[in-house]
Amino acid sequence: MKKRDSVGVSIRSVSKRYGGTTALDDITLDIEPGEFVSLLGPSGSGKTTLLGALGGFVLPSSGSVWVGDQDMTYMPPHKRNIGVVFQSYALFPHMTVGENVAFPLRARRLPKSTWPERVRQALAMVELDGYQERGISQLSGGQRQRVALARAMVFEPRLILMDEPLSALDKQLRETMQIELRQLHRKLGATIVYVTHDQREALTMSDRVAILKDGRLVQIGTPETLHNEPEDSFVASFIGDSTLLPVTRVDAHRVKLGKLTLHSARPLPPHSELLLAVQTEKLLIDDGHHEAGVNRLHCRVREIVYQGDSLRLFLEMDDGSAISLRQPSHHMGQQKIPPIGESLTVVLHPEDTIVVPRTGCRHPAAHVA
């Protein structure tokens, strides 16, 4: 299958209300041609509704949806030319694999002589060539997933939507498919909008991740941006594995955590209520080799949990607040861990000292605007 022209998507102040509840609240989002964007959020955040608005299954109460230079807000789904992979795969149980993949070709009244070759190519993309005559019930979960993908690609849509397509697969297969989807995205060059509630999956696969909460777009950015510069405490707690601790501002780069003063390499947000986001993998056990400028936290070991690839240490700081740290489980790493009840000093580099405003705490400038 050849690489095709991809197309950008523009979601302009889209809202969706069902009776008294607001499923989507004034969402504006621009997606570049060829970009892989994930919509990430907890259940009920509106991510699937937003995908529905792109696919034509949900009609927005206000706002508009543009694909390329075309307003698609109220266009029926079958005229949109958008490939959709459903969470349930939605394969037609009364058709063979080949008939499923040929469905879009038949629906478009393409000459029947062209079907076999296009079906073969689409199945080859997902490494299932030769499965044309199989029934859907004869396939494994992973194979069904691939067939759904082939069927959504066979008509060469410029935009593909995926609704948690890997959530029904077991962990190992899911991780393999994540890599394959990424490669497929590169080969096809199509724009992909991907819905997931799994932050690791979103970070692994996407060029950019849009984080939704209660029908609102909280933040959109590259995985690195979301991880290192979360916009508020919701993003910080949703991305990665972090503990949030209330802190007070000292000056532009310093906050007070209890009696302790911490330096942050990044300027603090201007909000009144600040939280320190301590990510488990950014805390290091102080072995005396760290530079002088780092933040040092004195703690006591409360609990040690062996988790295979790593050990998780639950620590209590002098002021009673709890944080946790992840230490690789190799021998050198384990040697540094004192027994439960002993004290321990951990370091947090200013570059990893992330301070975020509490969710819902408004930006002071917003009051002016």
Place this chain on the structure above:
Amino acid sequence: MKATAIHDRYAAANAIDPSLRHRRREHVLMMMLMSPAVLVVFALLIVPLSWLIMQSFYADGALSLEHYRRIFTEGIYWNTFFLTFRISVIVTLLALLMGYPVAYAASILPQRWAMLILALVILPFWTSVLVRAYAWLILLQRSGVVNQTLIASGLTDSPLALMHNELGTIIATVHILLPFMVLPLYATMQKIPQDLVQAGASLGGSPLHVFMRVFFPLSLSGVLAGMTLVFVLCLGFYITPELVGGGRTVMASMLVSRNIQLYSDWGAASAVSVVLLICVLAIFYVVSRLVPLERILGAK
């Protein structure tokens, strides 16, 4: 000697695996719970049915195939069975044509609308068949509402013969059997995932294309179930054709009653019943090769 051996085996099994003993106790309990129902079925179905079959082979106090010979050779029987099948086919097709859209609407509308539609379908169910048959007589008579409406609207000059004939029988029978078409259809359609329809649309299928290629094929088992139920019930339908058909449209069930009421010929009546029963069993057999029987009977 043998009994002891079995007992020893159970004892050994019990010693090794107490779960066997539990399972055996559960089986015994199940049998006991089922036994009243089994007894009722045996006393009220198996016994009379056997008696019916036996009786059909007796004529003038001797074993004979006379009743069956008459059924298969005499014109009156042929005509009646032919008419019965023809009415059943027409009723089944009409019920399908009218029931499919209703079931479809109920399956795609929001829950409360679906419930309202189904309630309207089931409501007549709770009225006696006799009452409904008389209701149709009132509606369809020469000066009834239907004829009056037709004349008033100028569609016809003189009243149409809507009852005491095949047409009346068909109209009333379709009405009474319609729920047996709608309910299995609805049960099947409701289980068709909405995802499949949405997927069909997203893949470029127009609403008609998606219906023809996806929804309809997946509803076929319901279609077959509904058609079988309506057809089979119609084959043996009695009260409605007797009343609305006015005795002129003679269906197979009426042959049974006439043989008894007019001629007191229990053997002939039994033979007709047995032929009907065999027809029904044959239909169920053929259909069960296509769709599992429990689907038709609504168990799944």
